[in-house]
Amino acid sequence: MFARLWARARAYFEKLFPQEPEPGRFESGSEWSLRGFLAAAPFVLPSREFLVYIPKGRSAWRRAPLVVMCHGCRQTPEEFAQGTRITDLADQHGFVVLLPRQKDKANPWRCWNWFDVRTMQGKGEAAIVAAQIRFVRRRYRCHRKRVLVAGMSAGGAFAAVMGLRYPGLVTAVAVHSGLACGAASSPLSAIAVMQGGPEQDVAAIGDRARTDARRRDLPIPLLAIQGEADPVVSPRHAAALVRQFLHLNGRTTVGDAGSALPEADAETRTPLASGRTEVVREWRADGRLIARLVEVTGLAHAWSGGDASLPYNDAAAPDATALVGAFFADALS
Numbered sequence: 211m212f213a214r215l216w217a218r219a220r221a222y223f224e225k226l227f228p229q230e231p232e233p234g235r236f237e238s239g240s241e242w243s244l245r246g247f248l249a250a251a252p253f254v255l256p257s258r259e260f261l262v263y264i265p266k267g268r269s270a271w272r273r274a275p276l277v278v279m280c281h282g283c284r285q286t287p288e289e290f291a292q293g294t295r296i297t298d299l300a301d302q303h304g305f306v307v308l309l310p311r312q313k314d315k316a317n318p319w320r321c322w323n324w325f326d327v328r329t330m331q332g333k334g335e336a337a338i339v340a341a342q343i344r345f346v347r348r349r350y351r352c353h354r355k356r357v358l359v360a361g362m363s364a365g366g367a368f369a370a371v372m373g374l375r376y377p378g379l380v381t382a383v384a385v386h387s388g389l390a391c392g393a394a395s396s397p398l399s400a401i402a403v404m405q406g407g408p409e410q411d412v413a414a415i416g417d418r419a420r421t422d423a424r425r426r427d428l429p430i431p432l433l434a435i436q437g438e439a440d441p442v443v444s445p446r447h448a449a450a451l452v453r454q455f456l457h458l459n460g461r462t463t464v465g466d467a468g469s470a471l472p473e474a475d476a477e478t479r480t481p482l483a484s485g486r487t488e489v490v491r492e493w494r495a496d497g498r499l500i501a502r503l504v505e506v507t508g509l510a511h512a513w514s515g516g517d518a519s520l521p522y523n524d525a526a527a528p529d530a531t532a533l534v535g536a537f538f539a540d541a542l543s
Contacts, residue, residue: 437509
């Protein structure tokens, strides 16, 4: 009752005192966590800077969804925002966008350390970004139940870690050209794993994460986008990633083993104007979307539909940013 009265009063005052919407803007900050020390770089201080994008016309009357965008190796938050055009999506849907920044001292290639043992456990950089999410959620009045973490490549693998280790904080995950949590057991094996496939049973890691999670925090829906011509991250990682989240969300079958995916609940194959083909498969539980896999023929290691003036972006369809927006709406509807 109170919520309805509040909504009516808000609409009345907004109509009575109309204002030109403020333009979108970036703000910067830094956050830390005592649990944020890395196993591979224990002398690096456990803090990271970040950018926040406040969308055009942001109203403090409404709690906004929060989208966390984790850049890939050799990228900056500014380049990732430009390449993905995430600010356009934020202006369209009213998202607040958090862009964590990796620092050179933690990784000389500015990769997120998804392969660090502490980070894979939910400590390390996962704990630092979790602290950033909590800060931004409070500071900018973001919705507690609408927090999506997305990333590209190493940032995508890092997003998978956040989904498994912080199911009460993260409500959906989008991974472009990334890997499952725990795919590599150490920094030394990471490159070989990226090109060869997981060296650990990532489905079992998903099972254990489900056991540790509270029932009310699940499911954590996943969007996985993968180019079939990717020379950096083997396309087999997309299937492993989907299997991990199916196990996390309790979608398993008798005799479910190996690397094969269970039969999808829906599958579409769409020829694109670029000459590529987009194959989309979906899995649901109790009618709710829990995993969507988008595979694109001819796409290499690049953000699909991105700004091709920047490295690691491919201008050809499909538009991965639009796919993320549609998935967020479907997963949390």
